[in-house]
Amino acid sequence: MLFPDLSAPEICSKKIDTSKPAIAFVADRFLALVLDFLIMSPIVSLFLAGLIKKTKTYFLLDGQSPxxxxxGVIVFIVGAVLIMLLQSVFMYFWQATPGQFFMQMRVVSYPHARARLSFSQCLLRSFCFSLNFVALGIPFLEVLSHPLRRAFHERASDTLVITLKKEADDGPFELEERFISSWLRMSFIIFAMVGAVALAKMYYSMHDGSYKSAAVVGGQCKEIADAELHGTARLDAALALFMLNEVSEECLRKEAEASLWGDPVNSQDMAYLAKYLVSDKAEQEEYFKLICKDISSSACVIASYMSEGGDEGVLGNADQKLLVTQVLMMEEKFNAHQYVASLEAIEKLQKVTAMRSAMDKKYVRSIWAMKESLTRKSGRVPASADSATWIEEFKDKYGLQ
Known part of the structure; x- marks a missing residue:
């Protein structure tokens, strides 16, 4: 039993009759496209598996995760680049994609005959081929109307798809050509009108300041009224205020999202820490893993401190310049009845505008706790000079006797 040879002989485009080329059938081209998808999609998926898994993880943690x-955008771009490279390589070496090769078709240079396609020609064809999908695949319909069945990507790259079969396509009928051409013109007009309306709407929204107001309201928390804080510094302040119960979970979540959008490289760990603090137990475990990829990071140290119920020794490994670290250290000093050390930390934090109101409350709390402690010790242990100084300053500040 004999099987037909599905492969095709080498093609030299110089031998092609440019006046009457052997045009490939539209049905064969469609089947070739399906075969290419079945062959290339597993290869592309293999390369993108890691990125796709990470993207799924982000959306599982947060359905609106930036x-x-x-x-997802990175996955799309990398996938498109891989497809373009695969197509270009196949066309450069074999003058056809796997599906076209199986269907006995070849891509040749047209109308200027060449011995083989140049790589830049192959790359341009693949790039324009991908652009057709951005336009919802409408440019592909040109194969139904063009006399030589050439779509946009083929005309742009000076190429033509021919068949090696004995019979070739005679091209579209006149009625078919006129119908598809008019339909494409109408589609272009509709897209142009929709685009013009959308552009006008965007312009007026920009002119009215809608984008700016939406960004401020949606991206930042009104409870943090310090215009001088930006990026990671603002997120640090939000974390510190959250630890003091001065801002809501929603506020901290907004600041984390805004920080990730504004400076994803430098603020990622602290943003994950913020999300860790406002998430439920199941999500906290996932965020903890993301935070502690670098166990020496301040975000990991603080997350460990929070998960272990508080250990000042652990907290000492965090960056002491961070406001959230200073707040936690201040609370540790207060809980250990080291009121002078606590007040010194409060005095430093009061210099930050966003922290001033919260620190004023902690200042009063520490002074009253110190006075009560001294009252209980009265007659047994004399008040230290530092304690007396702080109390006198408090009286002078608030006009107390």
């Missing part, structure tokens, strides 16, 4: 959105 990291997930960015990761």
């Amino acid at each position: 990291e997930g959105f960015v990761s």
Whole structure:
């Protein structure tokens, strides 16, 4: 039993009759496209498996995750580049994609005959081929109307798809050509009108300041009224205020999202820490893993401190310049009845505008706790000079006797 040879002989485009080329059938081209998808999609998926898994993780943790959105865009771009490279390599060496090769078709240079396609020609064809999908695949319909069945990506790259079969396509009928051409023109007009309306709407929204107000309201928390704080510094302040119960979970979540969008590289760990603090137990475990990829980071140290119920020794490994670290250390000093050390930390934090109101409350709390402690010790242990100084300053500040 004999099987037909599905492969095709080498093609030299110089031998092609440019006046009457052997045009490939539209049905064969469609089947070739399906075969290419079945062959290339597993290869592309293999390369993208890690990125896709990470993207899914982001969206499982947060359905509106900005990291997930960015990761999804990266997956799309990398996937498109891989497809373009695969197509270009196949066309450069074999003058056809796997599906076209199986269907006995070849891509040749047209109308200027060449011995083989240049790599830049292959790359341009693949790039324009991908652009057709951005336009919802409508440019592909040109194969139904063009006399030589050439779509946009083929005309742009000076290429033509021919068949090696004995019979070739005679091209579209006149009625078919006129119908598809008019339909494409109408589609272009509709897209142009929709685009013009959308552009006008965007312009007026920009002119009215809608984008700016939406960004301020949606991206930042009104409870943090310090215009001088930006990026990671603002997120640090939000974390510190959250530890003091001065801002809500929603406020901290907004600041984390805004920080990730504004500076994803430098603020990622602290943003994950913020999300860790406002998440339930199941999500906290996932965020803890993300935070502690670098166990020496301040975010990991603080997360460990919070999960272990508080240990000042652990907290000492965090960056002492962070406001959230200073707040936690201040609370540790207060709980250990080291009121002078606590007040010294409060005095330093009061210099930050966003922290001033919260620190004023802690200042009063520490002074009263110190006075009560001295009252209980009265007659047994004399008040230290530092304690007396702080109390006198408090009386002078608030006009007390």
